[in-house]
């Protein structure tokens with residue numbers, strides 16, 4: 001038995017919970033906020049058997065949207081500013097952060 | 110040291126927390142929602158020594174109400190519908206889902 | 219990889235999250251309430267490498283305020299009430315309760 005803790009974006013939570021439910025995973029949803037970015041996110045707890053972990057991870061991976069964001073790079077300090085042309089770069093934000101925790105014992109009362 | 114994570118029904122949380130407090134268990138309450146049924150539930154985190162786990166589980170078990178719910182069974186497909194008398198059945202819902210997690214170390218600052 | 223779960227006071231959460239962010243720790247904040255005292259508290263989840271746990275604990279320790287509270291002691295039952303002078307005592311409240319959990323595997327999608 002494992003306890004999967006997945007921190008995902010709010011906007012992904014509905015379709016992820018639906019997709020997990022379709023495969024009979026039981027999820028519990030915690031309201032959370034990102035500490036650093038203060039962005040709304042959601043934490044899911046998913047209890048499952050060891051052999052069901054990989055499928056759960058695959059579902060989480062496929063339902064957690066990445067988005068690309070253009071950011072302006074910092075211009076190099078002390079460089080030749082005239083010859084430096086700042087070029088916006090793409091970074092990936094979002095996605096999911098997932099911890100798989102060992103479980104000593106599990107009960108359903 | 111163990112960390113007990115118990116997902117219970119909202120309506121059981123008050124008397125369960127009281128019962129745990131009576132036995133000196135420290136609980137932390139998280140607001141959660143069931144992913145599938147969207148029902149209001151509550152998650153408790155209870156940190157305790159290994160030898161105190163059984164008593165905590167017993168309290169959770171006795172304070173987590175089950176309720177019986179009548180549901181109409183699906184009629185059998187392709188059977189002789191005339192001779193089939195659907196009989197409502199009782200299923201148990203509610204209760205508690207409990208994970209006991211190992212703890213590497215514990216601090217109180 | 220470890221998952222640190224820290225239950226702290228609401229009023230400490232902002233400066234603790236800031237201090238953790240300054241050192242590149244990623245935190246996720248859960249809204250929680252103390253079960254027994256019903257006081258507002260906050261639970262932080264912090265995922266980090268094994269060798270980063272001690273520094274995280276040190277930050278939590280230094281940013282979790284204790285406060286001293288004067289309480290009147292209960293007068294001794296059956297004692298000589300005339301000669302008993304109740305003296306308010308200081309107790310420490312607040313601080314942080316911290317669990318360090320082992321992690322089987324960790325993913326960032």
Ligand code: NI
Nearest residue numbers: 058059061062
């Ligand atoms: Ni896939």
Ligand code: NI
Nearest residue numbers: 167168170171
């Ligand atoms: Ni019993």
Ligand code: NI
Nearest residue numbers: 276277279280
């Ligand atoms: Ni120090």
